[in-house]
Amino acid sequence: xxxxxxxxxxxxxxxxxxxxxxxxxxxxxxxxTPELPIKADIVIIGSGLTGxxxxxHCIETWPEKKIVVxxxxxxxxxxxxxxxxxxxxxxxxxxxxxxxxxxTEQALKVSMDRKLISCHHHEHGxxxxxMIKILGNEQQTWSSVVDxxxxxKVDCELWVGDTLDVPITxxxxxxxxxxxxxxxxAGGKVDHIKVINDxxxxxxxxxxxxxxxxxxxxxxTVHPWKLSAHVMSENLQxxxxxxxxxxxxxxxxxxxxxxxxIVETSRGDIECAQVVHxxxxxxxxxxxxxxxxxxxxxxxxxxxxPPVSFIGCKSLKNSYGIxxxxxxxxxxxxxxxxxxxxxFGGSNPGQAAFYRWLEKNPxxxxxxxxxxxxxxxxxxxxxxxxxxxxxxEVVAKxxxxxxxxxxxxxxxxWPMM
Ligand SMILES: Cc1cc2nc3c(=O)[nH]c(=O)nc-3n(C[C@H](O)[C@H](O)[C@H](O)COP(=O)(O)OP(=O)(O)OC[C@H]3O[C@@H](n4cnc5c(N)ncnc54)[C@H](O)[C@@H]3O)c2cc1C
Numbered sequence: 452x453x454x455x456x457x458x459x460x461x462x463x464x465x466x467x468x469x470x471x472x473x474x475x476x477x478x479x480x481x482x483x484t485p486e487l488p489i490k491a492d493i494v495i496i497g498s499g500l501t502g503x504x505x506x507x508h509c510i511e512t513w514p515e516k517k518i519v520v521x522x523x524x525x526x527x528x529x530x531x532x533x534x535x536x537x538x539x540x541x542x543x544x545x546x547x548x549x550x551x552x553x554x555t556e557q558a559l560k561v562s563m564d565r566k567l568i569s570c571h572h573h574e575h576g577x578x579x580x581x582m583i584k585i586l587g588n589e590q591q592t593w594s595s596v597v598d599x600x601x602x603x604k605v606d607c608e609l610w611v612g613d614t615l616d617v618p619i620t621x622x623x624x625x626x627x628x629x630x631x632x633x634x635x636x637a638g639g640k641v642d643h644i645k646v647i648n649d650x651x652x653x654x655x656x657x658x659x660x661x662x663x664x665x666x667x668x669x670x671x672t673v674h675p676w677k678l679s680a681h682v683m684s685e686n687l688q689x690x691x692x693x694x695x696x697x698x699x700x701x702x703x704x705x706x707x708x709x710x711x712x713i714v715e716t717s718r719g720d721i722e723c724a725q726v727v728h729x730x731x732x733x734x735x736x737x738x739x740x741x742x743x744x745x746x747x748x749x750x751x752x753x754x755x756x757p758p759v760s761f762i763g764c765k766s767l768k769n770s771y772g773i774x775x776x777x778x779x780x781x782x783x784x785x786x787x788x789x790x791x792x793x794x795f796g797g798s799n800p801g802q803a804a805f806y807r808w809l810e811k812n813p814x815x816x817x818x819x820x821x822x823x824x825x826x827x828x829x830x831x832x833x834x835x836x837x838x839x840x841x842x843x844e845v846v847a848k849x850x851x852x853x854x855x856x857x858x859x860x861x862x863x864x865w866p867m868m
Pocket of ligand 1: 498523537729858
């Protein structure tokens with residue numbers, strides 16, 4: 452039998468730091484009605500940030516519609532509940548790739564400046580043509596998230612501050628400089644990006660020993676589960692029905708009603724007019740046409756207890772993207788930038804061994820219970836010890852908290868809708 456790289460969600464431990472601390476929350480195993488509804492207008496499969504915000508959009512747009520969200524496990528127990536909590540809009544780093552794939556004009560739209568967007572929004576009151584064209588824009592998403600969190604007073608540990616992109620090899624610095632200059636020359640807005648090209652100054656500002664340069668702009672960190680839970684709580688108040696621990700096993704066309712769907716679940720069927728698959732890395736298990744397009748790919752997250760030289764007034768004050776040669780990336784997200792633990796994610800040099808292991812163990816591609824992978828953790832230890840100025844020798848127990856989650860990799864660099 453062919454190895455199953457496509458599979459349905461499974462119960463998984465260890466939990467992420469976010470899921471661990473929210474285990475007692477009433478949304479975890481919420482069922483709005485004890486029985487599964489048998490009819491709905493819209494069924495949304497998945498309760499991560501995608502399913503939750505799609506439900507928000509639907510109930511705000513069509514308040515009269517009956518909307519049901521189905522979640523196989525606990526509320527928001529997929530990648531959203533297991534990620535690194537970094538909300539960082541790419542400004543220029545992806546420009547070369549976007550330009551290569553889609554041409555200069557489209558690449559610029561993706562990287563369009565937030566000021567331009569908000570100015571159009573204010574002048575016209577309504578999103579105009581330009582807005583529609585650039586809805587996928589990372590900067591707009593970030594500023595919308597921050598606006599929403601602030602205006603709705605969402606308790607999700609929002610931090611807003613400078614994120615630093617720091618190349619630490621000459622090759623990574625050359626690549627960053629070329630991409631940044633290419634973006635600027637093509638008319639991309641860069642006035643809000645602070646650039647330091649002097650390695651000595653970059654090291655001083657970033658606290659990274661081998662910093663070759665430093666690019667800074669605004670970004671955020673959040674508690675992703677709390678953010679999703681707030682949105683879902685608002686949805687429930689507006690009439691959305693959430694059913695956790697309800698696995699969707701198949702979606703088929705109804706043979707009774709033209710244009711209707713039957714969503715088959717572990718607890719019975721729902722007939723509906725529209726189905727939204729917000730199932731991320733699990734999508735190909737349910738929707739065979741996505742096999743070969745979406746590749747479930749586990750990623751690790753490491754939570755590190757900082758040493759005394761990195762607490763209080765000496766704690767990291769920024770989030771980071773450490774740029775390595777050949778596209779390697781270490782993301783650093785101090786959970787509470789004044790005193791808390793520090794999250795490490797991205798694709799560090801230990802990731803290659805992890806991918807080789809996954810090739811030999813393809814059935815683990817949809818397991819989010821990988822409790823740490825030695826080469827990934829060692830790369831985090833190595834980085835902190837060798838690159839963070841004044842970080843002392845590694846104490847293994849301070850690196851003991853690790854978990855995995857699954858990213859839906861696609862063959863193109865864009866999210867798939
Ligand atoms: C370790 C890690 C670190 C990351 N770090 C960051 C970061 O710092 N910043 C960032 O922006 N992004 C990060 N990401 C990516 C980000 O987390 C995801 O892109 C995002 O959370 C996807 O949200 P989603 O709602 O689409 O999917 P998910 O959150 O995965 O939700 C999908 C849900 O669908 C449910 N489901 C699937 N199939 C079925 C079915 N058949 N029936 C019922 N329910 C089903 C699942 O149980 C799951 O709860 C990271 C990802 C990982 C894994």
